[in-house]
Amino acid sequence: MTGVRRRGPDEWTRAGSVQPGDVRPSEGRRDPLGNVPDAVYRLDPQGRFAYLNAAAEKMLGQKAEELLGRAAVEAFPALRGSLAEEQYRQVLGDGRPREFQFFYEPMSRWFEVRVFPDPGGAAVLFRDIDGRRLGDEERESQLRGLSAVLEALPSPTVLVGPDGRILSANGAWSRSANEVLPEPAWPGRPGEDYLTAMTRGLGAPAHAQLSEGLRTLLTETSRSDGRTFHLDYSADSPQGTVWFHLQATRVDHEGRVVITHTDVSEQVRAREELEWKVRHDDLTGLPNRSRLLELTGEALAVAGRTDGALLMLDLDGFKTINDSLGHEIGDQLLRLVAGRLSEEIRPGDTVARLGGDQFVVLAHGCDASEAAALAFRLQTVFALPFRVGEITVPLSASIGVAVARPEVRDAHHLLGDADAAMFAAKSNGRDRVHLFSPSLREAARWRLEVATRLRGDAIDQLVVHYQPVVRLDTGQIDGVEALVRWQHPERGLLPPDTFLSVAEETGQIIPITRWLLRETTHRAAEWAAQGLRLRMSVNVSARHFSAETLVRDVRVALQQSGLPPDQLVLELTETSVAEDPTRAEDQLSVLRSFGVRVAIDDFGTGWSSLAQLFALPIGTLKIDRSLLAAAERVAVGDTGAVLAAIVGLTRTLGIRSVAEGIETPDQLRMVRAAGCDLAQGWLLGYPMPADQLLTWVREIESAGGDVCALAAAGRAVPGRG
Numbered sequence: 001m002t003g004v005r006r007r008g009p010d011e012w013t014r015a016g017s018v019q020p021g022d023v024r025p026s027e028g029r030r031d032p033l034g035n036v037p038d039a040v041y042r043l044d045p046q047g048r049f050a051y052l053n054a055a056a057e058k059m060l061g062q063k064a065e066e067l068l069g070r071a072a073v074e075a076f077p078a079l080r081g082s083l084a085e086e087q088y089r090q091v092l093g094d095g096r097p098r099e100f101q102f103f104y105e106p107m108s109r110w111f112e113v114r115v116f117p118d119p120g121g122a123a124v125l126f127r128d129i130d131g132r133r134l135g136d137e138e139r140e141s142q143l144r145g146l147s148a149v150l151e152a153l154p155s156p157t158v159l160v161g162p163d164g165r166i167l168s169a170n171g172a173w174s175r176s177a178n179e180v181l182p183e184p185a186w187p188g189r190p191g192e193d194y195l196t197a198m199t200r201g202l203g204a205p206a207h208a209q210l211s212e213g214l215r216t217l218l219t220e221t222s223r224s225d226g227r228t229f230h231l232d233y234s235a236d237s238p239q240g241t242v243w244f245h246l247q248a249t250r251v252d253h254e255g256r257v258v259i260t261h262t263d264v265s266e267q268v269r270a271r272e273e274l275e276w277k278v279r280h281d282d283l284t285g286l287p288n289r290s291r292l293l294e295l296t297g298e299a300l301a302v303a304g305r306t307d308g309a310l311l312m313l314d315l316d317g318f319k320t321i322n323d324s325l326g327h328e329i330g331d332q333l334l335r336l337v338a339g340r341l342s343e344e345i346r347p348g349d350t351v352a353r354l355g356g357d358q359f360v361v362l363a364h365g366c367d368a369s370e371a372a373a374l375a376f377r378l379q380t381v382f383a384l385p386f387r388v389g390e391i392t393v394p395l396s397a398s399i400g401v402a403v404a405r406p407e408v409r410d411a412h413h414l415l416g417d418a419d420a421a422m423f424a425a426k427s428n429g430r431d432r433v434h435l436f437s438p439s440l441r442e443a444a445r446w447r448l449e450v451a452t453r454l455r456g457d458a459i460d461q462l463v464v465h466y467q468p469v470v471r472l473d474t475g476q477i478d479g480v481e482a483l484v485r486w487q488h489p490e491r492g493l494l495p496p497d498t499f500l501s502v503a504e505e506t507g508q509i510i511p512i513t514r515w516l517l518r519e520t521t522h523r524a525a526e527w528a529a530q531g532l533r534l535r536m537s538v539n540v541s542a543r544h545f546s547a548e549t550l551v552r553d554v555r556v557a558l559q560q561s562g563l564p565p566d567q568l569v570l571e572l573t574e575t576s577v578a579e580d581p582t583r584a585e586d587q588l589s590v591l592r593s594f595g596v597r598v599a600i601d602d603f604g605t606g607w608s609s610l611a612q613l614f615a616l617p618i619g620t621l622k623i624d625r626s627l628l629a630a631a632e633r634v635a636v637g638d639t640g641a642v643l644a645a646i647v648g649l650t651r652t653l654g655i656r657s658v659a660e661g662i663e664t665p666d667q668l669r670m671v672r673a674a675g676c677d678l679a680q681g682w683l684l685g686y687p688m689p690a691d692q693l694l695t696w697v698r699e700i701e702s703a704g705g706d707v708c709a710l711a712a713a714g715r716a717v718p719g720r721g
Contacts, residue, residue: 228249602624603627
């Protein structure tokens, strides 16, 4: 194929050459174009050779003297009727220069020909471009092959030349650009500068990175091909933000670069969703513990920032609600709580859910008094009950407050402080607000040590002390209450209130109670074998009802020890029963059916319904010492009137009454006058180890056997010291 492109006369001037129109036969003079590398010859108006330079002679393969004066079409017949002849005649006809590429069949080569008018005909410059033409054709073939490959790619892809212009683009490039680019913008087309096209859909920072990366690929020719450049960027579209992964790869030594734009929007959204889920609570959508710690750490890291607080809220009795009403209702309640808390916090503060029934508020810019005020305001969230469908559920929360301090720069530290304060609020009666103090941190460390040791070998360090329970009508010893102690290897003998609350919290109370049942039933059976028949009272946790192993554990202990079931009394507090009355009633009924006695401990300290309480299969009611103190304060004249009413009610129901905490002779007289059946307290006998209890019982028997008479007479009761 041949092509024609016309140029002005000034375009033909080349460095180191002269206008061929100025050339004349040398006539013995030195040829001025003899050293010009391009072949030059002149033709007169009849098409006869009038001049040839040395390069023309060499290229045409004939000497000048053989050609001068001969018509070109005669010397080279293949020119007749060819494009070259036609172009020559057109130059003579209109006086305008011509440039064209011409394939000369006898030589099977391509030539680039330039013809321009001359006063004596026309001057012709020509050069052999066969090698270049073949190279161009090869490159075009490669380009067509690359274009076919690009078209097969699903991702928007362009081929960029060494000058940075687009050589080819696939259909996906045009389709994607039309979807992303705003009207009336259009995607980069072949021939356009690629970087200029990318300004229409790429922000300035990303465009600067792309420019630098592409420049490196295009200019550093000394480095090998196959080098790549990567860039992740986003673009706005009518459908929202889309994300692309750009990869530019240099494909050959000429410097061409293939640039692929892969749509990774789905992967980015999936990753963002996963990242969101990792940092947020699935149930409520609130930030989770991990995200809360991040936000708290950022707040504490602000230079000179010491104002701010964490408020930890723990829902009171939520486990009972969850177990009794079902997890679906519980989940809805948690979402309602999350919503109310989010509405109540100040702008800029954050509500997070740690898990379970615990929430945390990150409050910025507040001191201790402001944090406490916020905590009390959050309590109003629970003033109204929560409605779930047809069910109305009252809730309360214990709140611990930890205020940032200069020495606290760690988020875990501050969260631990808030947790310690919350635990103190819970321990003080629930529905309370408690501010953190350094002493709470020591208490928290102790709870951690207790929890760790209870899971280890601490159960082997437990011991049991026994406190006598005395009949008030005869003064004789009716039984004992088993009280567990911890013989700590470093701290000595520890009372139950220093570790049982932690055991309750961690669930270790169940294996402790199981051990206690085995230990005490064996002890009672041994005493009975020695002629000392004492009823054994053992405290049971509400946790045991939830685990639903109480019946089995009691049966196993009785079977292994041989103790008659009616000699075992299980004591549980009215608050523990109130947490799950249905489950407690079911299990206690089974135990009562095969003879085990049930006692309600600490009566008067809780707020349970008497009707609900007395619906249980209980045989004994233990009146707490706080109720005795209240009876003493309100009694006028008849000091036993309050107690007498309680005792009368229990007696009507066939329930025995036990007065706890008898410490003075006046209290002893009051409970005897009120008609209580049994009593226990320091006045009547301290908790003692098993061997000491046996000695004490023998001493009481030798002194007449009436513990109450000895105490009422003011005589020292053996075993008190």
